[in-house]
Amino acid sequence: MRSFHLRTSAMFDGRSATGPTVVTVTDGVISAVQHDLGKLPDDGVPVLDFGVDAFLMPGLIDPHVHLAFDAGTDVVASLSGADDATLVQRMRAAARRALAAGITTVRDLGDRNFLASAVTTGPVPATDLPEILFAGPPITTSGGHCFFLGGIAEGPEELRAAVRERHRRGCHVVKVMDSGGTMTAGTDPEVKQYSRSDLAVIVEEAHALGLPVAVHAHGTDAIADAVAVGADSVEHASFFEAGEVRAPEDLLNAIADSSTVVSITLGTVPGGPTSQLPAFVLDRLDAMFAVYRSLHARGARLTIGSDAGINALKPHDVLPYGVQALSSRGFDTREALAAATSVAATVCGVGHRKGAIVPGADADLLVVRKNPLDDLARLRQVLAVFRAGVRVPDAVP
Ligand SMILES: [Zn+2]
Structure with missing residues (x-):
């Protein structure tokens, strides 16, 4: 079983935006979504922390x-x-x-x-x-x-x-x-x-x-x-x-x-x-x-x-x-x-597993540098892309 936590300061879940978030990915699928954690989960699972401004959204x-x-x-x-x-x-x-x-x-x-x-x-x-x-x-x-x-x-x-x-x-x-x-x-x-x-x-x-x-x-x-x-x-x-x-x-x-x-x-x-x-x-x-x-x-x-x-x-x-x-x-x-x-x-007929950050959805994720809800040009400021939980190596810097 391959798991990691992904921490960002804000997130769009496909419909609405929320604050600090820890998303857990297990074997290519989102297994947990937690908000407003005082500290990171202390469970030995690797954490990818994208910093205070980073914004997470579905791919x-x-x-x-x-x-x-x-x-x-x-x-x-x-x-x-x-x-x-x-x-x-x-x-x-x-x-x-x-x-x-x-x-x-x-x-x-x-x-x-x-x-x-x-x-x-x-x-x-x-x-x-x-x-x-x-x-x-x-x-x-x-x-x-x-x-x-x-x-x-x-x-x-x-x-x-x-x-x-x-x-x-x-x-x-x-x-x-x-x-x-x-x-x-x-x-x-x-x-x-x-x-x-x-x-x-x-x-x-x-x-x-x-x-x-x-x-x-x-x-x-x-x-x-x-x-x-x-x-x-x-x-x-x-x-x-x-x-x-x-x-x-x-x-x-x-x-x-x-x-x-x-x-x-x-x-x-x-x-x-x-x-x-x-x-x-x-x-x-x-x-x-x-x-x-x-x-x-x-x-x-x-x-x-x-x-x-x-x-x-x-x-x-x-x-x-x-x-x-x-x-x-x-x-x-x-x-x-x-x-x-x-x-x-x-x-596209994949609404049950794509387009949302919820437990059970495919871990197809986009991390951008800053909140795009304030300025959608920020969608092009890509920090990381994940496809089925695997980080895409050549994401646009
Ligand atoms: Zn066409």
């Missing part, structure tokens, strides 16, 4: 990444030019970069040839990587968004078969492209790719197999369909319609009443080539956040995913910038941290 969870995209200036060409072995190596490096920044779980929402599975089953110890949940190639239409990843399926029979294949291959989620996207020429983010009944077939088959469904939906009608058929998350949720942002009241209420989580796409490194963000997206951000605040006020569940990898503004450790961006847009810092920990864990 960050990014529910929307693409390990196979290299965050360069032409990610599609770069992916197409790489064979599978090369791609797996790149994906592993991308995953390690995320882990070093304290992102201890990533959910890959679109790879090629189910290669995320190869990343997790390779020769690298599990504690050298974040926990990787994956969708495999996104289900899409012929010529549809990200068709080049290989997930083309159309019509009820092919769609059911595609879902069953993902289940057979160990996927943790089914990803479906129900609108076009900005990176695929010939597709339109406002235009739906599947009928509502086709989408319902995917959700029905996936849920029967115990798999959640994440629906890529920029367009307002695609979002409405995803909610109507009981999708587990709407990715991007841009509410694009007729050249602007449109979110009818009845749709906002339907989202709030549903179990569908809205996954806002956030996080870009400052100072990068801004030409990589389409002008029409930048122009609409204010309107989109007015919608997100309205959803939040109605009680809808919101999380953030970075879409890491898809362009040069989104390296695989970009999520902390997304947390900061959420708070700069009218969410308080505690809500922003929860979005990237406890809420994200629930979205």
